[in-house]
Amino acid sequence: MAKDFRNFEIEDFAFDETFQNWVLDPDSEYRSFWEQYIASHPRQTDKILAARTLVLELKTQQSISDDHDLADSIWQNIQHRIRPKRRWLLPARPGWQWAASIAFLLGMAAYLGWIYLNRDLTHLPAIARQSTQVELLEEVNRTTGTIKIHLSDGSVVSLGRDSRLTYPREFAADQREVHLSGEAFFEVHKNPSQPFLVFADETVTKVLGTSFRIKAYAGSPKVIVEVRTGRVSVFAKKDFEKELTIPERKGLILTPNQQAIFNRDLSHLDKTLIEVPVILASPVEKISFEFNNTPLDRIFQVLENAYGVEIIYEPEVVEGRSLTVGLEDESLYEKLDVICKTLSLSYQIVDAQIIIENKNPKK
Template sequence: MQYHYNQLLDFLNDDSFIRWALFGENESFWQSFLEQNAYQQVTVAQARQLIHKISAAEQTDLPTLDQQAVWSRIQVAMEDTPVEVNEPIVVQNWWQRSTWRWAASIALLIGISWFVWRNYDSHSVTYRDLVASVNDQQPLIERVNDGEKPLRISLEDGSAITLTKHSKISYPSHFTKDRRRVLLSGEAFFDIAKDPSRPFYVYANELVTKVLGTSFWVRAYEQDKQVLVNVRTGRVSVFKQPRVNVIDPETTGLVLEPNQQAVFSRQTENLTRRLVEQPLPLPTAEKAESVVRFDEVPVPTVLKAIEKRYGVDIIYNEDVLANCVITTKMGDESLYDKLDLICKVIGATYKEVDAQIVLESKGCQ
């Protein structure tokens, strides 16, 4: 691997370098790197010293900061401070400079929220972390459901939240002009009022759900290994919440439509899209006839009707199924019961791939 590093920040962003600085991993590689890049020795010494400072501070109970703003300020400061190639490797020299002292002190503050996140097993974002972060900017109201029945909460914008047992949510008394934001621990159903000028954000552990106006479930208990977002109506954007927003995190997320869910593994940090366990008819389809009869119609016609009813994409070869006809009726059966019936009649199979149904058949004679 080629390393074209010129700044302290380049090394601080390298997991391999961090593990070498702390644990001595890849010792031969980094010693070889220093021999081949002698002019980088000062920067390497600075980076190692800073990493050790962060490691020592990791147990400090610090509030979560606005990491993106802080990170931008650190980048500017480091770009303004050139590294002198001939400077001897004495850490005190750079540490005593005012710019470096300022940048390092900021780095220490974000140590718990950046270093631990990137390099240790404890990657979890807690409800307490989120509340502490937002409370610094805007006071929050907290509601807790200690009862047996769901608790309905009405927000100032007309949105409604149904909080399940043992769940809690925090939100401001007044939303800002550019966004609406709530913090969740547990499980809740959201029915969000449309407001294109102010997206609605639900922060739940490591996952962020962004909507303009729709309804969906979020399940994010702190002890659970997964965070789930289940869309009922509309469309939502779901993405991981990084400790440091170096890039726009939404660009690496998922867009969900009705009957789709996002599943985030808190252990592996994988975010995947699936169909919900029991897809429901879309609200518009619920008003249609409860029972639909098909008399000697091509199977693709039936599949298109199912797609329309559930909003689920069904992928198949229309030419292969052109000679397959079916006579049946469909009522309150589940989506999967309907598919099982069709597949049994024409000798086909199906599977779910990325929240879509892929139906495979050899056709009909």
């Protein structure tokens, strides 16, 4: 289905033919699409549920004019629980459009009020379940730079341009959960008893306390999670939700200078090194990259300690080899290029590991 629903409002969903078909026909050919769409776009759940109610009410032509007081009360409750930080300026509209908009809002209020009273929310995405229990805030970065968001636990999020973060005013006692669309750098306050979860489209990143960056723009074919400090676990969202009953689920473990790339077309996670690995802070001494007739295995050991990477090679690759060279200003990959070119070696990166081989292996 080629249509882009990400910016749809309630009325847009309500008047879409595929959406109407799904709502009104239990055996609709669009049922699978819309159920998957709701699961993948949790921030639109409330709008979709409101639009569904509106379609059903328009179909049966039931009047809601006698329920204004009740609907207004429910709407006040919902506004208190789900209160975006954004402010909207409403354009002037003809009278009939205002009447239609009021009907949409009342329809959403009635249905969400029913949800709140019944509390049976196990079938909804996590953000929809959470929205009926705590007050959610939403920050959208429309500037040309980054903006800092301070969360209730002391964590700080640097939100990139054209990005959106949804988070509770106060976190639950058992875990901290936020939802990202776009790019952000997270500095998470460490709390082993309260894991920090970032839902970003088709991925879930779980940490206890660390710093990392997530890139999950809606139009991009990939979701990327890069780790700067600490350790994180990255899951495909569908796998994470399947394993909710397993408390020690591990996911794809990442350490500093590693990244996970989720391919949306293939629904597959891969682990590799980040584009520009950085030297990890050394609490003991400054690391020197000046080598004077230094054995090759010792050089690789220095690189491993400096960048937190694993370098793998067969014993014969380093046997009897040494090097005199200064590599203070080069990046990790430039260092490897110099070493390999000088000693007729080659390297490749596999699963975040650096594999060193002879360029012309003996037969």
